Amino acid sequence: MDFCPRAPTFAAIMSKRIAVIGAGISGVSTALLLAEKGHQLHIISKSFSPNITSNRAAAFWFPYHVRNDKRGIGWCRTAFEYFMAHTGEETGISMKKIIKAVKNNTGDDDSWVEFMPPNQVKLLVDGAAPKGYDKAYEAHVPLIETQIFLPWIYKQLEAKNAAFIQQEVTDLYALSKDYDVVINCSALGARTLCNDTAVIPVRGQVVLLEPGYPEFIFLDNQTPAYVVPRKDATIVGGTYEENVYDERTEEESLKDILTRAYSVLEGLEGRKIIGNWAGLRPYRPTVRLELEEGTNIIHNYGHGGSGYTLSFGCAEDVVKLVEESQ
Numbered sequence: 001m002d003f004c005p006r007a008p009t010f011a012a013i014m015s016k017r018i019a020v021i022g023a024g025i026s027g028v029s030t031a032l033l034l035a036e037k038g039h040q041l042h043i044i045s046k047s048f049s050p051n052i053t054s055n056r057a058a059a060f061w062f063p064y065h066v067r068n069d070k071r072g073i074g075w076c077r078t079a080f081e082y083f084m085a086h087t088g089e090e091t092g093i094s095m096k097k098i099i100k101a102v103k104n105n106t107g108d109d110d111s112w113v114e115f116m117p118p119n120q121v122k123l124l125v126d127g128a129a130p131k132g133y134d135k136a137y138e139a140h141v142p143l144i145e146t147q148i149f150l151p152w153i154y155k156q157l158e159a160k161n162a163a164f165i166q167q168e169v170t171d172l173y174a175l176s177k178d179y180d181v182v183i184n185c186s187a188l189g190a191r192t193l194c195n196d197t198a199v200i201p202v203r204g205q206v207v208l209l210e211p212g213y214p215e216f217i218f219l220d221n222q223t224p225a226y227v228v229p230r231k232d233a234t235i236v237g238g239t240y241e242e243n244v245y246d247e248r249t250e251e252e253s254l255k256d257i258l259t260r261a262y263s264v265l266e267g268l269e270g271r272k273i274i275g276n277w278a279g280l281r282p283y284r285p286t287v288r289l290e291l292e293e294g295t296n297i298i299h300n301y302g303h304g305g306s307g308y309t310l311s312f313g314c315a316e317d318v319v320k321l322v323e324e325s326q
């Protein structure tokens with residue numbers, strides 16, 4: 001028998017101790033890609049699924065708040081491909097038809113098409129746009145059912161020996177002394193953690209109807225109005241309320257949301273209302289994704305209404321920054 005200690009493998013030598021702050025989609029997508037590279041992950045978070053914004057997303061792939069940022073094209077396409085490659089009952093991801101409806105002179109533009117993988121979008125012609133709209137597009141995009149996907153990704157992380165630690169971080173720099181790298185995915189939390197007042201909440205309210213209709217996603221992102229067919233409910237949205245911190249829904253808003261949806265998809269009317277929720281999108285004029293100079297802290301926050309749409313794309317760039325860091 002050979003009792004000589006084995007030389008450490010290349011992977012063990014390169015493995016870093018990494019803390020990810022935040023257990024929402026930005027944090028867990030980043031943590032998973034890093035865990036898959038063999039790093040040791042601690043996911044430190046004030047709250048976990050299902051008590052976070054990432055559970056309140058609709059959550060279908062669509063570039064909502066990022067179209068002024070060309071970095072978003074690569075991020076969105078990478079995430080699109082990741083989700084498409086991971087469809088299944090177990091993950092809660094499926095490819096769904098989306099009808100994106102547009103009214104003329106509302107400021108809506110076609111720039112989102114550039115964020116899609118090429119040749120995926122069809123313009124509907126000959127009066128095929130939904131009632132009240134001037135034109136519409138059809139495509140197939142990933143729908144991520146958060147109630148299935150978040151537990152699934154937490155399990156993947158556990159299987160890679162990532163540790164989940166419940167803690168509110170108040171000092172990034174103190175924490176960074178205990179790790180090779182700290183990745184800040186604290187979303188709205190960055191307002192206090194980094195004194196970054198550029199991040200603001202944008203409240204979104206939705207109504208939940210009994211599931212079963214329609215089979216496609218409807219989106220008018222200018223109003224905004226959307227209908228999303230999950231297995232457990234049809235999500236009907238929504239609102240866009242800047243600087244509102246209250247996570248409760250309001251009766252008047254819920255009525256308006258339904259009135260708008262009924263006028264477009266008549267088959268929705270009469271379906272049982274089974275719930276509602278509100279969530280705070282962590283909006284920032286641009287996503288902060290960078291290594292903070294002179295530190296071992298990488299920021300990845302401010303994804304607004306596109307956290308899922310950007311997730312694995314941003315995560316891939318964080319992995320590159322980790323690999324480049326000493």
Ligand SMILES: Cc1cc2nc3c(=O)[nH]c(=O)nc-3n(C[C@H](O)[C@H](O)[C@H](O)COP(=O)(O)OP(=O)(O)OC[C@H]3O[C@@H](n4cnc5c(N)ncnc54)[C@H](O)[C@@H]3O)c2cc1C
Pocket residue numbers: 021022023024025026027044045046047048052053054055056057058059060061062167168169170185186187188189190193203204205206237238278279280281282301302303304305306307308309310
């Ligand atoms: C109604 C609605 C519909 C939406 N629909 C879509 C959609 O269809 N598609 C899409 O892509 N996006 C959608 N979004 C946006 C999406 O939900 C967000 O962009 C996404 O959830 C942000 O993820 P995150 O991980 O950055 O933030 P969060 O999910 O908010 O996670 C932040 C994490 O950081 C932790 N944290 C914060 N501060 C601290 C601290 N100091 N110490 C420790 N932990 C801390 C929190 O506890 C939490 O775990 C929607 C949002 C809403 C509200």
